[in-house]
Amino acid sequence: MSIDLSQFHQVFYEESYEGLDAMEQGLLDMELVDPDPEVINTIFRAAHSMKGGAGTFGFTQVADFTHVLETLLDQIRSGQRAMSQDIQNLLLKSVDCIRQLLQDLQSGTQADTEETTTLKSQFEAILNDETATASDDGQPPEATTPASGDSDGQGWHIRFIPELTILQTGNEPARMFRQLADLCDNNMQVTLEYQRLPEFTSLDPEMCYVSWEITIPCAIEKNDIDEVFEWVIDDAEIIITPLSGHDIADHSSSADPSNEPQEVQSEQPKPTPVEPKPVEKAAAKQPAKTQESSSIRVSIDKVDSLINMVGELVITQSMLGQLGQNFDISRVQRLQEGLAQLEHNTRELQESVMKIRMMPISFVFSRFPRLVRDVSISLDKKIELVMSGESTELDKTVMEKIGDPMVHLIRNSIDHGIEMPADRKAAGKSETGTVKLDAYHQSGNIVIEIKDDGAGLDTDRILAKAMEKGLVPEGASLSQEQIFDLIFQPGFSTADVVSDLSGRGVGMDVVRRNIAALNGSIEVSSERGKGSRFVIRLPLTLAILDGQLVKVGQEIYIFPLVSIVESIQLDDRSINQVGGHSDVLQLRDEYVPIVKLDEIFHIDTENRSIEDSIIVVVETDGEKIGVVVDELLGQQQVVIKSLEENYRRVDGISGATILGDGTVALIVDVSSLSKMSGPSLKISDSSHQAA
Amino acid sequence: MAKILAVDDSASMRQMVSFTLKGAGHDVIEASDGAEALKFAQGQGVDLVLSDVNMPNMNGLELCKNLRALPSYKFTPILMLTTESSGDKKMEGKSAGATGWIVKPFNPDQLLTTIKKVLG
Numbered sequence: 001m002s003i004d005l006s007q008f009h010q011v012f013y014e015e016s017y018e019g020l021d022a023m024e025q026g027l028l029d030m031e032l033v034d035p036d037p038e039v040i041n042t043i044f045r046a047a048h049s050m051k052g053g054a055g056t057f058g059f060t061q062v063a064d065f066t067h068v069l070e071t072l073l074d075q076i077r078s079g080q081r082a083m084s085q086d087i088q089n090l091l092l093k094s095v096d097c098i099r100q101l102l103q104d105l106q107s108g109t110q111a112d113t114e115e116t117t118t119l120k121s122q123f124e125a126i127l128n129d130e131t132a133t134a135s136d137d138g139q140p141p142e143a144t145t146p147a148s149g150d151s152d153g154q155g156w157h158i159r160f161i162p163e164l165t166i167l168q169t170g171n172e173p174a175r176m177f178r179q180l181a182d183l184c185d186n187n188m189q190v191t192l193e194y195q196r197l198p199e200f201t202s203l204d205p206e207m208c209y210v211s212w213e214i215t216i217p218c219a220i221e222k223n224d225i226d227e228v229f230e231w232v233i234d235d236a237e238i239i240i241t242p243l244s245g246h247d248i249a250d251h252s253s254s255a256d257p258s259n260e261p262q263e264v265q266s267e268q269p270k271p272t273p274v275e276p277k278p279v280e281k282a283a284a285k286q287p288a289k290t291q292e293s294s295s296i297r298v299s300i301d302k303v304d305s306l307i308n309m310v311g312e313l314v315i316t317q318s319m320l321g322q323l324g325q326n327f328d329i330s331r332v333q334r335l336q337e338g339l340a341q342l343e344h345n346t347r348e349l350q351e352s353v354m355k356i357r358m359m360p361i362s363f364v365f366s367r368f369p370r371l372v373r374d375v376s377i378s379l380d381k382k383i384e385l386v387m388s389g390e391s392t393e394l395d396k397t398v399m400e401k402i403g404d405p406m407v408h409l410i411r412n413s414i415d416h417g418i419e420m421p422a423d424r425k426a427a428g429k430s431e432t433g434t435v436k437l438d439a440y441h442q443s444g445n446i447v448i449e450i451k452d453d454g455a456g457l458d459t460d461r462i463l464a465k466a467m468e469k470g471l472v473p474e475g476a477s478l479s480q481e482q483i484f485d486l487i488f489q490p491g492f493s494t495a496d497v498v499s500d501l502s503g504r505g506v507g508m509d510v511v512r513r514n515i516a517a518l519n520g521s522i523e524v525s526s527e528r529g530k531g532s533r534f535v536i537r538l539p540l541t542l543a544i545l546d547g548q549l550v551k552v553g554q555e556i557y558i559f560p561l562v563s564i565v566e567s568i569q570l571d572d573r574s575i576n577q578v579g580g581h582s583d584v585l586q587l588r589d590e591y592v593p594i595v596k597l598d599e600i601f602h603i604d605t606e607n608r609s610i611e612d613s614i615i616v617v618v619e620t621d622g623e624k625i626g627v628v629v630d631e632l633l634g635q636q637q638v639v640i641k642s643l644e645e646n647y648r649r650v651d652g653i654s655g656a657t658i659l660g661d662g663t664v665a666l667i668v669d670v671s672s673l674s675k676m677s678g679p680s681l682k683i684s685d686s687s688h689q690a691a
Numbered sequence: 692m693a694k695i696l697a698v699d700d701s702a703s704m705r706q707m708v709s710f711t712l713k714g715a716g717h718d719v720i721e722a723s724d725g726a727e728a729l730k731f732a733q734g735q736g737v738d739l740v741l742s743d744v745n746m747p748n749m750n751g752l753e754l755c756k757n758l759r760a761l762p763s764y765k766f767t768p769i770l771m772l773t774t775e776s777s778g779d780k781k782m783e784g785k786s787a788g789a790t791g792w793i794v795k796p797f798n799p800d801q802l803l804t805t806i807k808k809v810l811g
Binding site for chain 2: 168228
């Protein structure tokens with residue numbers, strides 16, 4: 001039977017990545033002195049499973065590498081070797097290395113063997129260095145009996161004297177005889193010896209009192225016979241001797257003379273070694289494409305509640321169906337009840353389906369202990385990472401996209417925020433800096449906080465830098481908040497020396513942009529000498545949005561409800577002209593630039609006078625803009641459909657949705673709207689605010 | 692056709708074993724660790740148990756000991772799937788009551804050949 005093993009590869013990759021994560025987690029959690037045996041066990045098991053799977057599925061490189069890893073871990077597990085910082089580092093490196101190997105295998109690129117070889121030799125150096133010896137380093141299976149020479153093709157004589165208890169391990173002699181019979185084509189003679197049988201009254205039916213003598217006058221391999229008895233060599237006395245010519249004579253009566261011994265071949269198929277599959281060579285080393293179809297694991301509870309919900313929906317549907325068959329006006333009350341029920345069911349169903357996409361944020365958080373460890377070691381800083389709220393759930397898509405911005409922020413905190421131990425001590429702080437990660441839900445959003453107790457943002461330096469770079473006019477006076485906001489401006493970086501970690505051209509502006517792309521926002525607050533705090537707010541999901549429907553001309557547009565500050569009816573006096581062509585709205589003591597949707601999207605409206613319009617004030621990236629619309633319609637949850645997938649990207653529009661009556665409505669991208677309103681307004685706005 | 696209980700914490704191995712055995716016409720029950728397997732075994736008997744050794748919750752050796760204590764599993768063949776080819780580990784398996792072992796890595800053909808030794 002041939003089975004295509006590649007069908008199991010995807011599962012193998014997935015569980016291996018999980019195993020690697022578990023290893024990494026375990027390694028980071030581990031106390032070097034007197035480590036928790038359960039943690040070591042977990043790490044060992046992960047390596048062990050990977051080795052087994054890799055061997056089975058033909059990934060010899062992974063199997064070989066995990067083998068040395070496993071050997072070392074086994075020594076640690078059995079207490080033969082103490083854990084050390086060096087070993088921990090090496091193990092962590094190998095986690096990365098295996099991950100890379102797997103990714104290369106998965107994408108079909110040629111794996112880079114250099115690092116594997118280096119690490120492997122480091123492991124081997126450790127293993128050989130000390131006298132602690134590997135316990136399972138591929139010893140050959142010991143010979144069953146002293147080698148007794150070859151049979152000269154004459155056959156074999158076997159004495160098989162099992163221990164009384166042999167049956168209790170599930171080893172049934174009859175099965176072994178059947179195997180032997182298969183080997184020699186039934187050409188064998190078995191003699192029963194029953195001298196050991198006790199009196200019937202004292203006979204224990206679960207014991208094996210008898211033994212056997214077997215003569216096989218066929219030229220079969222001794223190895224094949226050994227294999228038959230492989231599992232019972234310690235539970236039985238087995239003496240295998242080659243048949244001499246004399247024995248043949250003795251037993252010739254039982255042997256079929258016509259059967260030429262030499263021609264009888266072992267019928268037992270020989271186990272074939274797993275053939276290492278050559279890694280398919282990619283023509284050129286292309287960037288690894290992720291071919292995997294991503295999948296999510298959903299807890300049974302969630303699926304059950306979903307099925308439950310669908311069940312209720314079906315009941316409601318059939319109730320409404322029945323109602324519809326003989327409908328008359330007297331039953332309108334029941335119809336309304338039914339429809340209310342349907343609405344309730346649908347909402348619950350929607351919520352449950354959304355929950356399927358929700359995963360605990362620990363999936364993102366889990367990579368940070370390693371990051372913090374590596375970065376703090378490379379910078380010689382002492383840092384403790386405190387995480388809370390790991391079980392806060394977040395949409396999988398949002399989660400995938402928030403990882404990189406968070407990495408950047410955490411690196412920044414460590415690199416720029418936390419001071420060197422000596423400086424901290426001088427400032428009267430503990431030498432060990434703290435980086436705190438927290439996640440929680442707040443009014444339909446998820447909030448992620450990254451807080452450090454470092455030096456805080458240096459407002460003077462930020463301002464000086466911004467002026468130097470021309471981001472702020474010379475001599476402008478900005479509020480503290482506005483200064484903090486400068487770090488998110490493109491082209492801003494305070495690091496005097498571009499270090500390995502930060503300042504690689506990926507600035508905070510990218511962080512903000514990525515977060516904005518998720519319909520989220522980021523804020524910073526900081527106190528000199530005490531530390532800084534970054535707060536990221538994200539919608540729970542990207543698939544559904546609470547929207548405010550507005551009408552412009554005959555079109556309906558949708559604003560994300562979260563971005564709306566207020567909506568106001570205009571009156572004449574609050575509109576001012578700035579620079580001759582831009583309108584600004586005086587909103588209490590602020591001036592807010594005005595954007596006309598009809599102009600941006602070229603919509604014909606009958607109502608051209610701004611005075612009769614309604615202004616929706618939205619806030620994005622800390623700036624407010626007023627958007628002129630004709631009419632406010634209702635608020636509702638809308639399902640977001642991608643415009644890029646179905647059409648193409650349109651400036652000022654983040655997506656589309658289908659309304660209850662089947663019409664398509666576009667969702668306004670508030671942050672790009674503010675850019676379309678003209679950057680010149682920003683500074684004037686700021687100075688008004690500051691004034 | 693035999694009823695086989697396959698126990699392994701690695702999903703890919705479990706799927707491979709299960710797929711192979713089902714392909715050969717056997718009835719396969721999967722369990723992801725010893726505890727789960729034992730829970731099943733307490734309810735009903737099988738013709739063969741294939742179990743990994745290193746597993747969370749309850750490892751293969753403990754499972755083996757526990758199974759042997761059940762009347763309906765007293766003589767049931769129990770094969771350990773092990774990567775350790777050394778005598779020590781095999782003896783540990785034997786003393787826990789295992790019938791035999793299959794050394795990983797193995798391919799589907801090897802698996803089928805081996806289980807033929809203890810079925811029927």
